[in-house]
Amino acid sequence: MSSEVTARHDAKKLVRSPSGLRMVPEHRAFGSPFGLEEPQWVPDKECPRCMQCDTKFDFLTRKHHCRRCGKCFCDKCCSQKVALRRMCFVDPVRQCAECALVSHREAEFYDKQLKLLLSGATFLVTFGNSEKSDTMVCRLSSNQRYLLLDGDSRHEVEVTRIAAVQMLTEGFPPGEKDMHTYTSLPGSQPVSEGGNARATGMTLQYTAPGVEGVTQLKLTAGEDANGSRRQATAWLVAMHKAAKLLYESRDQ
Numbered sequence: 001m002s003s004e005v006t007a008r009h010d011a012k013k014l015v016r017s018p019s020g021l022r023m024v025p026e027h028r029a030f031g032s033p034f035g036l037e038e039p040q041w042v043p044d045k046e047c048p049r050c051m052q053c054d055t056k057f058d059f060l061t062r063k064h065h066c067r068r069c070g071k072c073f074c075d076k077c078c079s080q081k082v083a084l085r086r087m088c089f090v091d092p093v094r095q096c097a098e099c100a101l102v103s104h105r106e107a108e109f110y111d112k113q114l115k116l117l118l119s120g121a122t123f124l125v126t127f128g129n130s131e132k133s134d135t136m137v138c139r140l141s142s143n144q145r146y147l148l149l150d151g152d153s154r155h156e157v158e159v160t161r162i163a164a165v166q167m168l169t170e171g172f173p174p175g176e177k178d179m180h181t182y183t184s185l186p187g188s189q190p191v192s193e194g195g196n197a198r199a200t201g202m203t204l205q206y207t208a209p210g211v212e213g214v215t216q217l218k219l220t221a222g223e224d225a226n227g228s229r230r231q232a233t234a235w236l237v238a239m240h241k242a243a244k245l246l247y248e249s250r251d252q
Contacts, residue, residue: 011025011026011027012024012025012026013025013026014090017038018041019038019065019067019087019089019093020067020089020090020091020093021089021090021091022087022088022089022090023088023090024088030143030145032143032144032145033144033145033159033160033246034086034144034242034245034246035086035087035088036068036086036087036248037087038067038070038087039067039068039069039070040070041065041070041072042065042070042071042072044063044072047063047071047072050063050072050073050074050077051071051072051073052073052074052077052078052096052097053074053076053077055074055076057074061074061075062074062075064078064094065078065094066078066094066095066096066099067084067087067089067093067094067095068084068087068093068095068096068099068102068103069096069098069099071096073096077096077097078094078095078096078097079094080094080095080096080097080100081093081094081095082095082099082100082103082104083103083107084103085106085107085110086103086106086245106245109238109241109242109245112238113237113238113241113242114140114144114238114242116231116234116235116238117139117140117235117238117239117242118139118140118142119139120137120138120139120140120148120235121137121138121139121221121228121231121232121234121235121236122135122136122137122138122222122228122231122232123135123136123137123138123201123219123220123221123222123232124219124220124221124222125138125149125151125217125218125219125220126217126218126220127155127215127216127217128215128216128217133220134151134152134153135151135222136149136150136151136155137149137150137151138219138235140159140242144159145158145159145160146158146159147159147204149217157204157206157208157217158206159246160246161206161207161208162204162205162206162243162246163205163206163207163214164204164205165202165203165204165205165239165240165243166202166203166204166205167199167201167202167236167240168199168200168201168202168203168220169198169199169200170198170200198233199221199233199236199237199240200220200221200233200236201218201219201220201221201236202218202219202236202239202240203216203217203218203219204216204217204218204219219232219236221233221236
């Protein structure tokens with residue numbers, strides 16, 4: 001893809017919604033796969049009372065809508081203004097207590113883990129059932145839409161086409177399987193990482209344009225003394241978090 005085309009796809013515009021100012025992609029199709037759509041607000045006529053504490057709204061007790069869930073609350077139950085990057089808000093926006101906690105947790109992904117994914121890490125990469133592994137740098141594209149794998153050859157995996165992610169770990173007590181699975185297929189549920197397990201690799205299943213069935217690739221963190229193993233481990237953990245956010249976006 002040429003730099004000119006990429007620039008057009010990455011172009012953004014400032015829009016005003018009832019919830020606040022948002023910096024969104026010029027072309028909706030090229031938005032981040034981790035983004036969330038703004039919710040429909042519960043109509044004022046359908047919420048005579050706070051949907052948290054049941055306080056009745058009147059001239060003194062005003063109603064406020066949470067920008068994340070769209071429900072209606074009194075000022076006491078919806079007083080926090082928190083950054084909501086998954087909806088591209090420019091400034092922190094009003095959220096109920098429950099949604100504010102979720103947004104605070106997601107801030108760690110954007111402040112730390114997303115940066116790790118963008119900077120990339122080095123892995124031994126195996127495609128399909130091949131017995132050959134190639135050393136490649138894997139990173140997330142700047143528009144967050146592709147996993148880019150660079151080595152002797154170059155490959156791209158569209159993030160929205162990832163069907164399942166399986167984390168490979170070590171460090172479980174004897175007798176326990178050294179593997180945790182997170183599946184992002186519709187209707188599935190995420191499985192959290194546990195204990196003191198250390199990420200050693202990951203398998204991804206995805207659909208490729210023009211290819212029937214599901215394609216698989218495996219990322220394995222190599223053993224070395226120059227710190228790239230630690231970077232690779234951190235990248236895997238960040239990718240696991242990204243997969244959870246991707247599942248939530250699909251389930252919206």
